[in-house]
Amino acid sequence: MIQRMGFRQGQVIYKCPKCCSIKPDRAHHCSVCQRCIRKMDHHCPWVNNCVGENNQKYFVLFNLYIALLSIHSMILGVQHFVNCIQGEWKECGVYTPPATVVFLIFLIFEALLFTIFTAVMLGTQLQAISNDETGIEQLKKEEARWRKKSKWKSLQAVFGRFSIGWLSPFTRPPMSTRSTSTVYFPV
Numbered sequence: 001m002i003q004r005m006g007f008r009q010g011q012v013i014y015k016c017p018k019c020c021s022i023k024p025d026r027a028h029h030c031s032v033c034q035r036c037i038r039k040m041d042h043h044c045p046w047v048n049n050c051v052g053e054n055n056q057k058y059f060v061l062f063n064l065y066i067a068l069l070s071i072h073s074m075i076l077g078v079q080h081f082v083n084c085i086q087g088e089w090k091e092c093g094v095y096t097p098p099a100t101v102v103f104l105i106f107l108i109f110e111a112l113l114f115t116i117f118t119a120v121m122l123g124t125q126l127q128a129i130s131n132d133e134t135g136i137e138q139l140k141k142e143e144a145r146w147r148k149k150s151k152w153k154s155l156q157a158v159f160g161r162f163s164i165g166w167l168s169p170f171t172r173p174p175m176s177t178r179s180t181s182t183v184y185f186p187v
Contacts, residue, residue, distance in 0.1 A: 016029050016036050018031075018034075019034060019035055019036060021035070021036060023036050024036070024038045025038075025145070025146065026038060026039050026134070026137070026146065027039075027040065028040040028134075028136050030043050030050045031043075032050075033049070033050055037050040037052040037053075038052055038053045038054075039052050039053035039056075039134050040052045040134060040136055041056065041059075041125070041128060041134045041135040041136065042135050042136070044059065046062075047059065047062070051125075052134075054173070054175065055173075056125065056129070056158050056173070057158050057159050057160075057169075057173040058169055058173075059125065060122065060125050060126065060129075060158070061167070061168075061169050062169075063118045063119075063121045063122040063125065064118075064122055066114060066118040067114075067115055067118040067119045067122055070111045070112075070114040070115040070118065071111070071115050073107065073111040074108055074111035074112055074115060077104050077107040077108040077111060078108060080092075080104060081101075081104045081108070084097075084100065084101075084104075129154050129155060129158050130151040130154055130155065131148075131151075131154070132144075132146075132148045132149050132154045156174075157174065158173060159173060160172075160173055160174045
């Protein structure tokens with residue numbers, strides 16, 4: 001039975017004290033999802049899910065695209081504001097000039113906040129991937145019980161072989177080759 005589950009004879013198997021399931025290497029229990037997640041980075045309220053081994057690529061791309069869209073929105077807001085200053089305010093928009101100014105300032109400020117937040121999240125995710133450590137492992141200062149990969153191999157483990165597919169959320173990331181990441185029991 002142990003061999004069928006992908007474990008070796010004599011291998012230490014950990015059990016999660018919270019959910020009472022077999023705990024794979026580098027897994028952490030999520031108190032929100034109530035389950036153990038392999039290579040869990042954090043529970044994200046934006047996507048209402050844990051960021052872990054099988055969806056980290058999508059989370060990185062989500063942050064990248066939100067940061068780029070926020071920068072684009074900020075540029076458009078500043079450009080519109082400059083055009084209003086250089087031209088007639090009455091032709092600038094549907095609303096009165098003071099309302100237009102308030103809306104543009106709010107848009108630019110909101111875009112700046114989203115840019116900063118998502119760029120920081122993107123940076124921390126890329127740093128965690130390149131160091132072959134999750135955010136939880138970094139916070140807990142856990143000593144690596146696994147053989148760390150090079151930065152390039154770590155990126156390939158999340159995004160797959162280098163291709164244009166790295167930037168596409170429609171290409172699947174490589175699934176774990178470890179047999180203990182998914183355990184099937186006979187019925």
